[in-house]
């Protein structure tokens with residue numbers, strides 16, 4: 001196994017753990033070990049597979065360390081390809097785990113939260129006229145709730161919020177991809193550990209989620225604002241959760257926002273052409289992907305409809321329990 005080169009600045013060294021993946025477009029699953037000379041910080045924790053665990057241990061060993069040398073874990077968000085090794089690491093050594101306050105119910109998978117989330121998605125799919133196609137997704141959510149005990153990460157999480165300082169990092173809330181997405185900014189070194197906010201080769205999905213009250217978050221709008229916020233940060237290097245390290249984040253953000261604008265315009269043209277319902281828009285836009293990647297596709301469609309509605313480009317009218325969308 002080939003180990004990525006260490007990146008160093010002002011006495012700190014980053015050891016990237018980058019495991020290439022073959023499925024989907026994410027390219028690789030990354031986490032980062034930072035050696036500040038006195039201690040080791042792990043930012044994100046990859047995925048819970050033996051292969052990733054082996055790679056992680058291999059990188060540590062190459063740099064002269066073991067799992068028991070890690071002093072803390074910082075998480076950019078709760079997704080399974082970012083928190084995978086937390087339990088394995090804590091089984092070896094009890095160390096503090098930091099994540100955004102919104103990550104806590106998601107990592108701990110409490111029953112009240114999961115039930116609320118299930119109801120939220122059922123209602124949304126009903127109103128978007130795709131309850132039948134959603135059965136598989138809803139069954140998956142039910143399965144998660146039933147198996148929550150085994151799936152949950154039942155460790156004490158130190159909750160973080162915008163502006164908090166944790167060791168050398170300032171916490172920057174960047175919701176959109178998930179409600180709990182945060183970046184860790186090392187101002188001295190101009191390093192930003194950016195999770196899934198911005199990827200070099202593929203676009204980041206703004207995934208529909210409820211807030212803690214069960215209201216739908218306007219995730220596309222959030223994601224755009226988070227990208228703008230990131231562009232305002234003076235960073236020389238971004239360390240993302242997937243794919244390559246980024247050294248041109250401002251230019252990259254401009255292309256991502258342009259792509260989002262193009263997507264919104266294409267959706268407008270379908271609505272102009274007479275498509276009224278979210279499920280019909282999803283089929284027209286994504287074709288066979290509508291069934292193959294139902295949950296992601298509906299998430300994109302609903303996110304963009306919310307965005308277009310908020311931008312006053314479209315309006316919605318409820319007929320027999322189903323939302324119909326029209327040009328404003």
Ligand SMILES: [Zn+2]
Nearest residue numbers: 077079177196
């Ligand atoms: Zn993610």
